[in-house]
Amino acid sequence: MTVVNDSxxxxxxxxxxxxxxxxxxxxxxxWMPAQYRKQLVRMISQxxxxxxxxxxxxxxxxxxxxxxxxxxxxxxxxxxxGGHGLYLYCAAETLGVDRxxxxxxxxxGKAKYSxxxxxxSLNWADIGVIGWLVDGAAIVNQTMLAKTSYGPYSRAMIxxxxxENFHKKQGYELLAQMMxxxxxxxxxVQDAVNRWWWPSLMMFxxxxxxxxxxxxxxxxxxxxxxxxxxxxxxxxxxxPQANAIGVKLPDPDLQFDEKTKNWNFGEINxxxxxxxVKGHGPCNVERLEARRAAHDEGRWVREAAEAYAEKHSGxxxxx
Amino acid sequence: MSYDLDQQTxxxxxxxxxxxxxxxxxxxxxxxxxxxxxxxxxxDIALSNFALDFIGQAEALLRLAGEVxxxxxxxxxxxxxxxxxxxxxxxxxxxxxxxxxxxxxxxxFFDAYDFPxxxxxxxxxxxxxxxxxxxxxxxxxxxxxHSGEWVLRLGDGTKESHDRIxxxxxxxxxxxGELFETDAVHDHLFSQGIAICLSGIEKEWKEIVLPHLTxxxxxxxxEEGMVMVSGTRYGAHSEHLGHLLTEMQVLxxxxxxxxx
Ligand SMILES: [Fe+2]
Ligand SMILES: [Fe+2]
Numbered sequence: 037m038t039v040v041n042d043s044x045x046x047x048x049x050x051x052x053x054x055x056x057x058x059x060x061x062x063x064x065x066x067w068m069p070a071q072y073r074k075q076l077v078r079m080i081s082q083x084x085x086x087x088x089x090x091x092x093x094x095x096x097x098x099x100x101x102x103x104x105x106x107x108x109x110x111x112x113x114x115x116x117x118g119g120h121g122l123y124l125y126c127a128a129e130t131l132g133v134d135r136x137x138x139x140x141x142x143x144x145g146k147a148k149y150s151x152x153x154x155x156x157s158l159n160w161a162d163i164g165v166i167g168w169l170v171d172g173a174a175i176v177n178q179t180m181l182a183k184t185s186y187g188p189y190s191r192a193m194i195x196x197x198x199x200e201n202f203h204k205k206q207g208y209e210l211l212a213q214m215m216x217x218x219x220x221x222x223x224x225v226q227d228a229v230n231r232w233w234w235p236s237l238m239m240f241x242x243x244x245x246x247x248x249x250x251x252x253x254x255x256x257x258x259x260x261x262x263x264x265x266x267x268x269x270x271x272x273x274x275x276p277q278a279n280a281i282g283v284k285l286p287d288p289d290l291q292f293d294e295k296t297k298n299w300n301f302g303e304i305n306x307x308x309x310x311x312x313v314k315g316h317g318p319c320n321v322e323r324l325e326a327r328r329a330a331h332d333e334g335r336w337v338r339e340a341a342e343a344y345a346e347k348h349s350g351x352x353x354x355x
Numbered sequence: 356m357s358y359d360l361d362q363q364t365x366x367x368x369x370x371x372x373x374x375x376x377x378x379x380x381x382x383x384x385x386x387x388x389x390x391x392x393x394x395x396x397x398x399d400i401a402l403s404n405f406a407l408d409f410i411g412q413a414e415a416l417l418r419l420a421g422e423v424x425x426x427x428x429x430x431x432x433x434x435x436x437x438x439x440x441x442x443x444x445x446x447x448x449x450x451x452x453x454x455x456x457x458x459x460x461x462x463x464f465f466d467a468y469d470f471p472x473x474x475x476x477x478x479x480x481x482x483x484x485x486x487x488x489x490x491x492x493x494x495x496x497x498x499x500x501h502s503g504e505w506v507l508r509l510g511d512g513t514k515e516s517h518d519r520i521x522x523x524x525x526x527x528x529x530x531x532g533e534l535f536e537t538d539a540v541h542d543h544l545f546s547q548g549i550a551i552c553l554s555g556i557e558k559e560w561k562e563i564v565l566p567h568l569t570x571x572x573x574x575x576x577x578e579e580g581m582v583m584v585s586g587t588r589y590g591a592h593s594e595h596l597g598h599l600l601t602e603m604q605v606l607x608x609x610x611x612x613x614x615x
Contacts, residue, residue: 091391091399098387099599102606102615103431105415107387108407114390115403121398160606160615210615218613326392334394336519337455339396340512347511 084124085149154317161228165205376416377444383409409536434609436463456520466499500533508569
C-alpha cells in the first residue's frame with residue numbers, strides 16, 4: 037500500500053505530520069491526506085458494522101433470558117450497541133461517506149466487521165462471557181482509540197467506552213453469580229469461556245508483523261499502540277479476573293513472567309483467524325443473512341417513511 | 356410485605372395485577388424479537404426501548420402481585436414458573452410479531468388503550484398501583500405518539516405500505532374488544548376505587564383510534580359478521596402463548612434450583 041496519494045503534495049504531508057507530532061487533533065474540515073481519510077473510513081465503518089452485527093449473537097438469548105432483571109440488562113446492552121453503531125456511522129459521515137453506502141458495502145460482503153461476532157452464542161453464560169471478554173477486549177482497544185488523532189472518532193470512543201465498561205461489569209457479575217451457583221451453571225460458564233477465550237484474543241488483530249496497516253496508523257496517531265501491546269494488556273487484566281471467579285482459561289501455557297510482569301500465553305491459531313475473517317467462520321453466513329434480511333424486509337418501511345415525509349413536507353413548512 | 360385487604364379484594368387484586376403484568380410481559384417479549392432486526396437502526400433502538408419499558412412495567416406489576424398474594428412468590432417466580440393456563444394476557448399481545456406494519460398497528464391499538472388506562476390508574480385507591488401508573492403513564496404517552504406516527508407514515512406512505520398496514524388493521528381488529536371486557540374481578544375492584552372504568556377507556560380508545568386511522572387514510576373493518584375474540588382473561592389463549600412461554604421459561608424450568 038502506498039501512503040502518498042498523487043494529490044497530496046510532500047509539503048502538505050509534512051505539515052500534516054507536524055500537526056500530528058505536535059499532538060493536535062484533526063477535525064473534519066481540516067486538510068488531511070487521502071490515505072488518512074481512507075484508513076479512518078475503513079476503521080470507523082468496520083467498528084460501526086461490528087456494533088450492529090454484534091447485536092445478533094446476544095439477541096439470540098433475549099427471549100430466553102432467565103430472569104426479568106437479566107432480560108432488561110441484556111435488552112439495554114444490545115440497545116446501547118445499536119446506539120454505538122449509530123454514533124460511529126455519524127463519525128464516519130464526517131469524512132464524506134454516507135451511512136447507506138457503508139451499509140450497502142456490509143451487505144455486499146465487501147466490508148469487514150469484528151471476526152468475533154461470527155462465533156455462535158450457545159448457552160446463557162455466553163452472554164456473560166461476551167460482556168466480560170468481548171466488551172472487555174473492545175474497551176482496551178477503544179481506550180487507546182479515545183486518544184486517536186481524529187477528533188470525531190476520539191469523541192465517539194470516549195462516550196462509547198463508558199457504556200462498554202458498564203457492559204463488561206454486568207457480564208462479569210453475571211458470570212460471578214453463575215460460578216457461585218449450581219454445578220450446571222458452573223459448567224456453562226466454563227464451556228462459554230473455553231469457546232470465547234481464543235477468539236477474544238484474536239479481536240486485537242494479527243500480530244504486528246502481519247498487520248499491514250499498523251505502521252502508518254501509528255505514524256498518524258490514529259492508533260497509539262500496536263495490536264500485540266493491546267492484546268498483552270488485555271490478557272494481563274483478564275487472568276486475575278478469571279482466577280477471582282474460579283474459571284479456567286483454556287491455555288496451558290499461560291504463565292506469569294516475573295521479569296516482564298506479563299502473562300505469557302500460548303500460540304494463537306492464526307489460520308482460524310484468517311478463515312473467519314475470510315468468511316468461513318461458524319456464523320459468517322447467518323450473520324450477514326440476518327442483516328440483509330432485516331434490510332430487505334425493511335425496504336417498504338423506509339420507502340413509506342420517505343414518501344410520507346415528502347408528501348407532508350409542504351404542510352410542515354406552511355405550518 | 357402484606358397489605359391490609361379483605362379476602363375478596365386480595366384475590367381480585369392479585370388477578371387484576373396479573374392481567375396488567377402479563378399483557379406487558381408478552382408484548383415486551385414480542386417487541387424484543389425485533390432487536391437487531393429492525394427496518395432502520397433508529398427504529399431497532401426504539402423498539403428495544405419499548406420492550407424495555409414494558410418488561411420493566413411487568414416486573415413492577417408482578418412484584419406487586421406477589422406481595423398482594425403474600426405467598427412468597429417473586430416477580431421471577433410469577434413470570435417463569437407459571438403455566439400458560441395461569442397467564443391472563445389478551446390475545447392481541449400474543450400474536451406473532453408479523454411484519455413491521457403488523458407490529459406497529461398492534462402497538463398503536465395497545466398504546467391507545469394503555470395510555471388512558473395508566474392515566475386513570477394514577478388515581479387508583481391502591482397506592483402502590485397508582486405509583487406504578489404515575490411512572491408508566493409517561494412511557495405510555497411516548498409509545499402512543501411513536502406508534503401513532505408510524506401508523507400515519509405507513510398508512511399514508513406508499514401504496515404497498517398502505518395495503519400492508521390496512522391488512523394488519525383488519526386482522527387485528529377482532530382482538531381489540533377484549534381489552535375492555537369486564538368481569539366480577541374487575542367490577543369488584545372498580546367498586547373499591549382500585550380499578551378503572553373500562554367502558555370509559557373504551558370510549559377514549561375509540562376517540563384516539565378512529566380519527567387517527569382516518570388521518571392515516573385507513574379504515575377500521577366492518578364489525579358486521581366479525582366474531583370478536585373474548586375470554587382470554589379466564590385463560591382462553593391462542594396457540595402462540597405456549598410456544599412463547601416454552602422459549603421464555605426454558606432456563607428456570609430446566610434448572611429449577613439455579614439463581615440467575
Ligand atoms: Fe459497543
Ligand atoms: Fe458493549
